[in-house]
Amino acid sequence: MLQTHPINHTAIWAQLHQHQRSTRFLHMRDLFAQNPARFEQMHVQLHGLLLDYSKNRITEDTLQLLVQLAEAADLRGWMDKMRRGDAINISENRAVLHTALRLPESASVYVNGHNVVPDIQRERERALAFAEAVNNGSHLGAHGDTITDVVNIGIGGSDLGPQMATLALKPYRQRVNVHFVANVDGANLAQTLEQLNPARTVFIVASKSFATPETLLNARAARTWFLQQGFAEADIGRHFVAVSSQVAAATEFGIAPANVFAMFDWVGGRYSVWSAIGLPLMCAVGAAHFNDFLAGAHAMDTHFFNAPLRHNMPVLLGLIGLWYNTFYEAASHAVIPYDHGLRRLPAHLQQLDMESNGKQTGRLGEHLDFDTGAVIWGEEGVNCQHAFFQLLHQGSRLIPSDFIVPVQSHYPLGKQHQVLVANALAQTEALMRGKTLAEAHAELAHLDNQSRDMLAPQKVFPGNQPSNTLMLDAVTPFNLGMLLALYEHKVFVQGTIWGVNSFDQWGVEYGKVLAAAIEPQLANTETLAHDASTNALIAHYRKHHEHNT
Numbered sequence: 001m002l003q004t005h006p007i008n009h010t011a012i013w014a015q016l017h018q019h020q021r022s023t024r025f026l027h028m029r030d031l032f033a034q035n036p037a038r039f040e041q042m043h044v045q046l047h048g049l050l051l052d053y054s055k056n057r058i059t060e061d062t063l064q065l066l067v068q069l070a071e072a073a074d075l076r077g078w079m080d081k082m083r084r085g086d087a088i089n090i091s092e093n094r095a096v097l098h099t100a101l102r103l104p105e106s107a108s109v110y111v112n113g114h115n116v117v118p119d120i121q122r123e124r125e126r127a128l129a130f131a132e133a134v135n136n137g138s139h140l141g142a143h144g145d146t147i148t149d150v151v152n153i154g155i156g157g158s159d160l161g162p163q164m165a166t167l168a169l170k171p172y173r174q175r176v177n178v179h180f181v182a183n184v185d186g187a188n189l190a191q192t193l194e195q196l197n198p199a200r201t202v203f204i205v206a207s208k209s210f211a212t213p214e215t216l217l218n219a220r221a222a223r224t225w226f227l228q229q230g231f232a233e234a235d236i237g238r239h240f241v242a243v244s245s246q247v248a249a250a251t252e253f254g255i256a257p258a259n260v261f262a263m264f265d266w267v268g269g270r271y272s273v274w275s276a277i278g279l280p281l282m283c284a285v286g287a288a289h290f291n292d293f294l295a296g297a298h299a300m301d302t303h304f305f306n307a308p309l310r311h312n313m314p315v316l317l318g319l320i321g322l323w324y325n326t327f328y329e330a331a332s333h334a335v336i337p338y339d340h341g342l343r344r345l346p347a348h349l350q351q352l353d354m355e356s357n358g359k360q361t362g363r364l365g366e367h368l369d370f371d372t373g374a375v376i377w378g379e380e381g382v383n384c385q386h387a388f389f390q391l392l393h394q395g396s397r398l399i400p401s402d403f404i405v406p407v408q409s410h411y412p413l414g415k416q417h418q419v420l421v422a423n424a425l426a427q428t429e430a431l432m433r434g435k436t437l438a439e440a441h442a443e444l445a446h447l448d449n450q451s452r453d454m455l456a457p458q459k460v461f462p463g464n465q466p467s468n469t470l471m472l473d474a475v476t477p478f479n480l481g482m483l484l485a486l487y488e489h490k491v492f493v494q495g496t497i498w499g500v501n502s503f504d505q506w507g508v509e510y511g512k513v514l515a516a517a518i519e520p521q522l523a524n525t526e527t528l529a530h531d532a533s534t535n536a537l538i539a540h541y542r543k544h545h546e547h548n549t
């Protein structure tokens with residue numbers, strides 16, 4: 001078992017609380033006015049990705065204290081442990097090596113004395129070759145038809161990352177259409193199958209554990225559908241493949257060993273898009289673009305592992321997020337991509353962040369008496385401006401946000417992209433600046449005194465609402481790789497400082513156990529021994545479901 005130690009940060013923690021109390025009334029408007037070099041001092045650029053973190057409630061002193069906090073938590077030490085393959089997922093005694101998945105061929109990383117890089121290369125090449133064969137038409141269906149559609153059946157990390165990246169990189173699409181089925185709600189699979197010709201469809205059953213009931217049920221239903229369309233068991237080999245770390249379980253399920261692409265137990269589901277779990281993305285964009293995606297992530301890894309903490313993009317994003325979360329007690333963090341292709345990014349980041357850092361117990365089993373993982377939420381801009389931005393501007397809560405804005409659009413349609421970007425920048429400025437009572441009064445100068453006194457306070461925007469802006473040259477495979485790796489490392493930075501194990505998810509497991517107990521009870525008459533509410537709801541379902549059938 002890996003040696004762990006409590007974080008030696010009590011003194012710096014107290015200093016940060018004190019610093020928060022003494023700076024909380026500073027307004028960013030004044031900080032910008034006092035320091036014309038604020039942007040210069042508070043941005044980082046890495047290749048095609050610019051992070052502007054100047055619109056935050058921070059001063060240089062705040063950043064210095066936060067860096068000291070990271071040092072006290074031995075962030076560098078934990079980064080080294082992750083990079084070299086130590087078992088930092090202590091509860092499962094596993095290495096955490098998603099960074100190894102994007103290493104160049106010449107590199108080496110050892111897990112239990114075994115260099116895993118050749119294994120990674122081998123499985124990636126197998127998966128890329130399969131994707132290529134599907135796209136160039138050399139992999140035919142059982143009746144000799146060209147494949148036109150690929151359906152990924154998987155959930156959580158076996159769905160969200162590949163789905164988000166496939167949508168984001170749609171401009172790089174090769175020939176086949178790629179669909180995603182995650183929900184066990186039959187509508188998801190049924191509505192997908194409606195569009196498909198079984199003779200021209202390949203299903204990818206994606207499950208690290210190959211034990212996720214939702215995925216296995218959907219996979220079985222897809223297989224039944226396929227067989228009902230006039231195909232034989234012997235045809236399954238041309239139409240069903242799997243991605244799993246449990247190769248034996250996948251073959252037991254009926255997938256030929258040659259059709260199983262291996263992933264590794266040292267990659268967590270939410271960090272697995274870089275592995276063979278990326279197969280649907282490989283099918284969508286092809287080998288060259290997938291390799292660019294990996295190269296972008298590797299560029300971010302190199303920066304993360306080497307840049308000084310004060311100028312390190314993931315470290316800054318992590319520390320500033322933690323500043324609000326822990327010291328301002330801000331409960332949530334919004335992610336707003338101004339890019340239609342990135343519309344599933346908030347969903348991916350929800351799993352990445354909340355499944356990793358949604359913990360109230362430290363690595364040593366101690367109860368943590370401070371807040372940890374934020375509620376991550378968001379929606380594509382500009383749509384969300386016309387929905388929830390009112391609360392960001394004039395609501396009573398502190399809600400930090402990330403604005404993600406590509407400079408170039410893949411769809412240059414008149415002035416539309418310029419309008420999109422203008423909106424993003426205007427929102428960050430308005431959130432920061434706000435509107436004072438004097439400004440509101442001036443705007444209402446045409447009204448009589450009584451009306452003005454009543455309306456002006458309602459037109460005040462307090463401002464001082466923090467945001468980071470991430471400007472990408474364009475949503476290319478390389479830049480998307482950098483962006484996703486940036487957020488992975490942000491989560492790592494925060495988890496390390498809070499002292500949680502970001503790489504297990506026991507909370508999710510508990511719900512799975514209860515669901516397995518309740519599922520048969522919905523269909524039988526067994527006496528129920530849950531709480532009164534759950535008992536009543538099961539009874540209600542039993543009664544009304546029978547009525548409907």
Ligand SMILES: O=P(O)(O)OC[C@H]1O[C@](O)(CO)[C@@H](O)[C@@H]1O
Nearest residue numbers: 156157158207208209212269508
């Ligand atoms: O890939 P699998 O093993 O089917 O798991 C799917 C998802 O389920 C979870 O274990 C949570 O339920 C995630 O962590 C994971 O990404």
